[in-house]
Amino acid sequence: MSPRSQPPRSAGQPRDPARVPVDPRECETMNPEGNGMTTESRWRVLVFPGGTEIGLGIWNALRHCKDVVLHSAAADVSNHAPYVFARHFILPGVHEPGWLAALNALVERLRIDYIFPAHDDLIAALAAEAPRVRARVVSSPPETCLVTRSKRLTYRALRGIVPVPNIYADADAVGAFPVFVKPDRGQGSKDAYLAQGRNELRGLSLDPERTLLLEYLPGDEYTVDCFSDREIGLLFSQGRQRVRTRSGISMHSHPVHDPAFANYARAIASKLALYGAWFFQVRRDAQGTLKLLEVAPRVAGTAVVSQVQGINLPLLSLYEQERVPVEILLNEINVEVDRALVNRYRHTVAFRTVYVDFDDTLVIRGWCGSSTSA
Numbered sequence: 001m002s003p004r005s006q007p008p009r010s011a012g013q014p015r016d017p018a019r020v021p022v023d024p025r026e027c028e029t030m031n032p033e034g035n036g037m038t039t040e041s042r043w044r045v046l047v048f049p050g051g052t053e054i055g056l057g058i059w060n061a062l063r064h065c066k067d068v069v070l071h072s073a074a075a076d077v078s079n080h081a082p083y084v085f086a087r088h089f090i091l092p093g094v095h096e097p098g099w100l101a102a103l104n105a106l107v108e109r110l111r112i113d114y115i116f117p118a119h120d121d122l123i124a125a126l127a128a129e130a131p132r133v134r135a136r137v138v139s140s141p142p143e144t145c146l147v148t149r150s151k152r153l154t155y156r157a158l159r160g161i162v163p164v165p166n167i168y169a170d171a172d173a174v175g176a177f178p179v180f181v182k183p184d185r186g187q188g189s190k191d192a193y194l195a196q197g198r199n200e201l202r203g204l205s206l207d208p209e210r211t212l213l214l215e216y217l218p219g220d221e222y223t224v225d226c227f228s229d230r231e232i233g234l235l236f237s238q239g240r241q242r243v244r245t246r247s248g249i250s251m252h253s254h255p256v257h258d259p260a261f262a263n264y265a266r267a268i269a270s271k272l273a274l275y276g277a278w279f280f281q282v283r284r285d286a287q288g289t290l291k292l293l294e295v296a297p298r299v300a301g302t303a304v305v306s307q308v309q310g311i312n313l314p315l316l317s318l319y320e321q322e323r324v325p326v327e328i329l330l331n332e333i334n335v336e337v338d339r340a341l342v343n344r345y346r347h348t349v350a351f352r353t354v355y356v357d358f359d360d361t362l363v364i365r366g367w368c369g370s371s372t373s374a
Contacts, residue, residue, distance in 0.1 A: 042066075042067050042068060042069050043067055043068050043069065043113045043114060043318060044069045044071065044110060044111055044112045044113045044114070045062065045068050045069065045070055045071065045112070045113065045114045045115075045116055045138075045318070046071045046072070046073055046106070046107065046110070046112045046114070046115050046116065046135070047059060047070065047071070047072050047073075047081075047085070047116045047118055048072070048073045048074070048091065048103070048115055048116070048117060048118060048122060049072075049073065049074035049075065049079070049081070049093075049118055049119055049122065050072025050073060050074050050079070050081030050084075050085050050088060050118065051072075051074045051079025051080050051081035052079075052118045052119055052301075053249045053301045054118040054119065054298065054299060054300075054301050055072065055074075055081065055116075055118035055119075056080060056081075056084065057299060057301060057302075057303060057304060057314075058116050058118060058299060058314045059072070059084055059085060060304065060307075061299075061303075061304075061307055061312050061313070061314040061315060062314050062315060062318075063084075065315055068315075068318070070085060070086075070087070071085070071087045071088075071089065071110055071112065072085035072087065072088040072089070073088070073089045073090070073091040073103070073106060074088070074090070074091065075090070075091065075092065075093040075096075076090045080344070082346075083344040083346065084344070087110075089106055091103055091106060094121055094122050094125040095121070099125075100125075100129050100132060100133070103115075103133075104132070104133070104134045107133075107134045107135045108134060112135045113135060113136065114135060114136050114137070114138050114318065114321065115133070115135050115136070115137050115138065116138045116314065116317075117137060117138070117139055117298060118298075119187075120149060120185075120187045120296065120298075121149075121187075123139055123145050123149065123296075123297065123298060124145055124146060124149040124185075126139070126145070127139070127142035127143075127145035127146050127149075128142070128146065130142045136321060138276060138314075138317050138318065138321055139275070139276070139297050139298060140272075140273060140274045140275045140276070140278065140297035141273045141275065143273070144272050144273050144274060144297055145297050147272065148272070148294070148295045148296055148297055149185055150184050150185055151182070151184050151185075151186075151212055151294060152167075152184050152212060154292075154294065154295055155167065155292070157271060157272065158267075158268060158271060158272075158292060158295070161267045161268065161270070161271050162264050162267050162268060162292050163289055163290065163291045163292065164291055164292045165180075165214045165215040165217060165285075165291050165292070165293075166214070166215035167212060167213065167214060167215075168213040168214070168215075169208075169213075170208070170213070171198055171201040171202045171213070172198075173213075174198065174201065174213065176215075177195065177196055177197050177198065177201075177216075178194050178195060178196045178197075178216045179194075179195050179201060179213055179214065179215070179216055180192065180193075180194055180195075180213075180214045180215070180216045180217070181193040181194070181195055181201070181204065181206065181211060181212070181213060181214075182211070182212055182214060183210060183211060183212070184209075184210050184211065184212055185210070187248060190247075190248070194216065201213070215285065215291075217283040217284060217285050217286075217291055217293075218284075218285070218286055219283055219284025219285060219286070219288065220241060220283070220284055221241070221242045221245075221281065221282070221283040221284075221293070222239045222240060222241055222242065222256060222258075222261070222281065222282050222283070222290070223239070223240055223242055223250060223253070223279055223280075223281050223300050223302070224237055224238065224239045224240075224261045224264065224265055224279060224280050224281070224282070225237070225238050225239075225240070225277070225279050225300055225303050225305070225306050225311075225313065226265050226269070226274070226277070226278050226279055226280070227276065227277055227278075227311070227313060227316050227317075227320075227328070228269055228274045228275060228276065228278065228320075229275075229320055229326075230273070230275045230320070233269060234265055234266055234269045235326075235328050236306075236311060236328045236330070237261055237262050237265035237266075238255055238261070238305075238306055238309075238311075238330070239255065239256045239257070239258055239261035240253045240254060240255045240256060240302070240305050241253060241254060241256045242281075244338075248301070249301040249302060249339075250300075250301065250302040250337075250339075251338065251339045251340075252336070252337070252338045252339070253302050253305055253336065253337055254305070254335065254336030254337070255305060255309075255334075255335065255336075260290055261282075264280065264282065264290065264292075265280070268280060268295060272295065274297055275297075275317075275320055275321075276297075276313075276316065276317030276320040276321065277298065277299045277300075277303070277313035277314065277316065277317045278295070278296060278297045278298065279295075279296055279298075279299075279300040279303070280292060280293075280294065280295040280296070281293040281294050299313050299314055299317070302337065302339070304337060305335060305336075305337050308335055308337075309330055309331045309332075309333060309335060310329055310330060310331045311328065311330060
């Protein structure tokens with residue numbers, strides 16, 4: 001990934017002199033890298049909610065970018081965002097009254113240029129309120145966001161474009177078991193259920209308007225990370241296998257090269273208006289055909305696989321919003337990722353001086369310890 005030109009001054013919301021000035025304690029006035037670039041010439045980005053795996057992935061991708069000042073917001077519940085974001089704020093969730101007014105107030109206060117949504121519900125909520133949101137949203141057009149939030153609408157839009165799972169009207173219509181039961185507007189495998197037989201399925205209390213009965217797909221599952229420019233079209237697509245997952249997030253993943261992934265990506269992009277980073281998931285049926293699971297107009301939770309190959313999808317998405325021409329330069333290296341819990345701590349220890357032993361601390365067995373030298 002390389003921009004053909006340096007990103008210009010933000011073309012986000014105009015800087016209104018009447019806006020409430022930012023408290024200098026909330027945002028540095030100089031670039032921490034020391035190049036003298038002030039925050040006035042950088043993009044102020046709000047990751048919301050910052051504590052999801054998606055939000056933490058965006059933080060990881062943008063935290064060292066000299067043109068970005070990162071902020072985070074989330075509901076007042078325990079989450080990891082305050083441990084990594086230097087500037088974190090409390091906002092109501094999108095299902096609470098007054099959430100948009102509170103979000104807009106924070107946007108005005110911090111002079112936010114871009115909101116980076118990090119949850120599917122927020123993407124849909126921002127799309128529904130698009131004319132009233134006072135910052136630019138790093139996502140696709142509202143119509144695309146609302147369609148892709150519903151699997152039923154997604155399958156309807158893409159049927160005949162790419163293979164989609166069979167959908168059954170009710171238990172009596174199911175031709176073969178097991179059958180997969182999942183919410184129409186769900187994420188992370190939440191409330192998904194594998195029904196083994198007709199009587200078991202009939203015993204479930206299902207809302208037909210909110211639930212899908214889908215053909216069971218027993219094969220391997222893949223995520224295809226993509227990037228599109230609104231004028232040029234699809235510029236990047238790369239599939240990776242979801243080897244091990246937890247709560248819908250790939251914990252172990254590696255790239256898989258299959259021409260079908262690029263074909264599906266082009267077909268989907270020909271039907272849906274997709275800007276910046278997006279992804280889709282597919283799984284093989286009993287005959288080996290790849291069938292669509294979902295499309296999402298955002299960065300995937302494990303897009304870091306592409307990032308270590310030189311494709312920083314969150315940064316590319318900002319460039320796409322700014323209409324900065326880019327070239328996609330993929331490092332063709334074999335890579336796989338495995339993820340686990342990480343520990344970070346909050347404490348009340350105050351100190352001014354640190355004493356570090358030399359032997360067996362800075363230098364261990366004749367070598368300088370990388371963790372201490374940093």
